[in-house]
Amino acid sequence: MLFNKIHHIAIICSDYEKSKHFYVNVLGLEVIKETYRAARESYKLDLALNGNYIIELFSFPNPPKRPSRPEAQGLRHLAFEVDDIEVVISNLKEKDIAVEPIRTDELTGKRFTFFSDPDDLPLELYEK
Structure with missing residues (x-):
């Protein structure tokens, strides 16, 4: 295909x-x-x-409701690529959106973090 x-x-x-x-x-x-x-x-x-x-x-x-955490079967999360993760996190926090601490992907060395939509769907920020 x-x-x-x-x-x-x-x-x-x-x-x-x-x-x-x-x-x-x-x-x-x-x-x-x-x-x-x-x-x-x-x-x-x-x-x-x-x-x-x-x-x-x-x-x-x-x-x-669909279970989404911890590690429930099905779609795990939706990820958005960003240029500067800290700028996006700051923008989200200004809008009262809770964001998890930044982590580093052990396989790629790229920084990422998670936040949630109004239904607690996990959304990821992944730095380019």
Whole structure:
């Protein structure tokens, strides 16, 4: 198989307005399109990073919780590449987002850390 790239990541949130605010206003992702699907009582928000389509944010009535820590089976985290991890951490902290201490990847020597979205989905910052 010849894959070109990851097309998008789909996230189901528990509170659409709260998650929309987080991904758009806190993380700065761009809204491509917002759709309300009445038959599903669901919003779908298409988001981009630097012009590249990256996330579909969904809302559904009463979605079940998915375990995410510690090391539960399934998608482990979503990682964002950054140029300067300390600048991004400072920006997140200014917006009252808790960020774990910086660690160093023992295999690559690159610095990384984690923070969480409103549904406690682990998000990673990975320094370029």
